[in-house]
Amino acid sequence: MTAATTDRRAATRRWGLLGASAVAWVGAYALNEVAWTWLYKTVLGLDIATGWPSMLHFFSYDTIKITLLLTGIIFIVTVLRSFMSIERTRALLGGKREGIGNVLAASLGVVTPFCSCSAVPAFIGFVASGIPLGVTMSFLIASPLVNEVAIALLLGLFGIGPTLLYVGAGLVIAILAGMVIGRLHLEGQVEGFVYETRLRGQVIDSTADLTWDDRLAMGREEVASILRKIWPYLLVGIGLGAVIHGWAPADFFARYAGPDNPFGVLIAVVIGVPLYSNAAGILPLVDALYAKGLPMGTLLAFMMATVALSLPEMILLRRVLKPRLIATFALVTGLGIIAVGYLFNAIL
């Protein structure tokens, strides 16, 4: 057997497996609700319109639906992102002025593979290589705010419109917050060692010369690693969503935080900031609250506050930022989120 034949066989096997997985995914997604309805209603004879059977039905259906969405979109995004790296992002940002730099940094924050555990080394790597503080902050704000888990779930639960609104709003917040931080000239509020850090050695681009097999394997590993990390949040979120779906009276939330309450967005953000969760835990809740009549702007603001601002991340950033800069970052981002919430409530 020649090498070419082996290659061709490996390729057939690789793309065949991928195609079969895609077909299985679409089938499972299409049959999900029908299958649970059949099980609870026809087989077990439950009335799934009200009470706990309705909660059980919602919980089963939602868990499978969200897991499928996450699996599909994280896989696709990870494979696409394997063509991008934070090293390349830094090179692209090098020498860019404020303004255009902020826009580029926020956009790259969305497409660059990044995890909050790398926020500190990335910050040092950017600032030490001469990228302005405000531009670096645009990147660090956009990266968690507009992430693949949020996009996957928004797309699946609310459709393309709210997803684009969310992504657009996230980018605008990151760009403007970074520009404000840049204008305030807070360079003195960065821990001194960051500027003294001398980068040495050659930079390793970890995504150089990957094969398709490597990229697909990275996609599979990322799906497994994210699901392992977020499943408790997901189950709690879907569980709370199921309770709201089944038990809460239709106008319960709308009465307190509905479109008529001018403080709705403010309250949502104040509750969202200390809440430590991620998009996977928040979105099932947002979905259930939306069904109960809460306005989209209030809900998106709640979600943004939860994912963009969190105590653990600020504690992490304290290693490189002094308290005044952390407070400014939280305040500017928080104000941006509140403004976006009111804007959406007004125009939607």
Added chain:
Amino acid sequence: MHIKILGSGCANCVNLEKATRQAVTDLGLEATFEKVTDYADIATYGIMRTPGLVVDDEVVLSGRVPTAGQVKDLLAAR
């Protein structure tokens, strides 16, 4: 051979060390291990995604957790 594991102690660094120790044992190499957890020290190696693997003061890998087999290839190539 002097091997440094760069990372602030998250699960990835533990997994990277495990894979590297496995690779070293499989290849029958003599190696000393050191953990670099301080961000300032990590940053001087120029890596922006943890974990990082440094062999004899040269960064050979960063930003992902390889399998023991992949580390074996990296070490054997040196």
